[in-house]
Amino acid sequence: MDEREWLAERFEEHRTRLRAVAYRMLGSLSEADDAVQEAWLRVSRADTGSVENLAGWLTTVVARVCLNVLRARQSRLEEPLGVHMPDPIISNEDQDDPEREALLADSVGLALLVVLETLTPAERLAFVLHDMFAVPFEEIAPMIERSPAAARQLASRARRRVQGRAPAPDPDLRQQREVVDAFFAAARDGDFDALVAVLDPDVVLRADGGAARGRPTVVIHGARAVAGQALTFTRLAPFVRPALVNGAAGVVVAAGGRALSVMGFAVAHGKIVAIDVLSDPKRLADLDLAHLD
Template identity: 75%
Template structure:
């Protein structure tokens, strides 16, 4: 873009990348938009005449804002939640919403964002900026007030935790859907053997019912524990509508225009390795689901 373009035009050029950085850092669409808006306000007040790379400058500004927001969030939590589900990005099962493409450029699934939420703010910043956006460790070091070597260690520690807790999903969306459909078909029939066949031996189910306690928040591990939850939810199977949740196979459970839950699945080697459920009624009311929330589906 021409350097003589207006600040607003130049900012708009970088906005998709800045929002993607903020979403990965915060796991919240509202907070991500707040961070990007704050970056715009700082750009308006700043003298950027000597800035050679405006995109890098804005990325640094957004990252610092997000780091401060994460630190404030950690301070506010008197007791850490057992699990906190990030804001899911929901599209029709056939195509990702164009506005979400930049946010999902590198397949940021719910399972990965849950793991990122368990990192320290500095670890999360180092991993997101370096591994996802190729920001040099020298720049990350200045943001975290550490040496480049220490910043490198932050990213390495985060990378190891991500690798251990967030399996890489199958890239074939059709295969993902087939496994998820088999899961719900078995749940409708009360078929334990069918459910067991599609669950990985190390499967984990995480459910976020909200901090207010409207619904339970819990984590269960292993096929037997997940089977118990699947059978409890058997009566909801007819209300399932297929969806893309953060670009992967997922579902929206809805009835009468009211959303009951959003479920994201991580499928690897034709087995479900993670199920992430948001069923916090307060947060669900703020999600735009369009026709996906109009009723049940024939799955």
Template identity: 75%
Template structure:
């Protein structure tokens, strides 16, 4: 086997981990796919040489690509709306999707990814690589052009912010589901007191309506205000289907053969601490929700099979 064939095989062996690193770094399926593709172009040109730890080397290459993308994003981001949720990993509540689950390191809830989006690029890289993928700081340091001690400090600073803003979800998924089900029962009944009881006093609700539905984009804080907002959605309750969103209890609202809302919950200490709602119709139309009988929309010929299914696990053509 020649070096190119050997390197191709090794890259495919590590593709799932590399895509997981890119997703945790970027919070976007398309950006993660672009990062993995760019990493492949780089390593295929450079060759493996005398690399001993191929997996670590490939992770480093992908991380560097992601860091450059984050820095570009930070310079160019001029959002016209206040809330932008990362792409959610969605699967049925009764059966996990191995391809989707491969994106998640431990329990990386959507709320955690929201907080990661507020970090500086170097902080995010240090935190994600060390805390989620166990990359040592002496390997992280050259990527961020700092000493290992300074890289450790970056991760520590990021960890402090994450813990303060993204509570760890309860580990019992069955209990999570019970709390979320109680929330939707209260919504269905229009029971404001029951809603308040299931919400943490400092609960945060974030809704991302995208540019097309800016009026649906907002942040609401506090149990009473979140409950009052949720109580307005009584008519939507019959369309809600249970789901796993980034490995935690959530829901997908489906009507007329299309999804019009995805809701992710963080249940901590038996109460709902965060609710993240994606209602951006454009992004919802392109998510992989085939497990719920919904086929993603075809946007371009790139990255879409003849059957119309986007396959994010495959390299996309260069633009």
């Protein structure tokens, strides 16, 4: 086996982890795959003879590719697009899917990814690499051309925003599902008080309808306002299909073999603290939902 073949095998061994890094950095499955492929092209041309920690080095290569993508995104935006929903990872509650489980090993919920979308590229890189993948600040600093102390401050600032806007969900999936089921039962029955009862007072509903198609993004705060919006879900009740959305209790709303929306829920302390909705027809059409049948 020559050196390139050896390197290709080692890269494949780390691909799942590298894809997980890229997904957290970019919030896009297709861009994550592209970033990993770009990383391989760079790695295959590099001299790896002096690399002592191959896994760590590969992580930094992928992270640098993702940082360039984030900076390019930022430079293209003249005005904020409002809420942008990351690509959801959807799976069946009754089926094991090792690939999806590996991608979500750190329970990176949809609400957390939405908050990550609001960070600067440098903040996102510092937080993701350090807090999710234990990369030392001494290795993060050169990527963003800052000192280790400055990288630490960026991660700390990002952490405060995440903790304030994406609270840790309840770990019991069964209890999450009970709360989400109660939410839809109340919506189906038009029971406003029951809806308010399962919502945290400071709940936030975020919906991405696809800015490119002229569909407005929506952000609604507070239990009573969100409950009022939820009453409009009554007509969708027959089409709600339970699913795991980024490892948490959620639903896919589908009719006639076509997905109408994906809804992710964050449940903390027995109450719904966040609802994230993707209803962009173009992005929904790209989702692989065959495993839910």
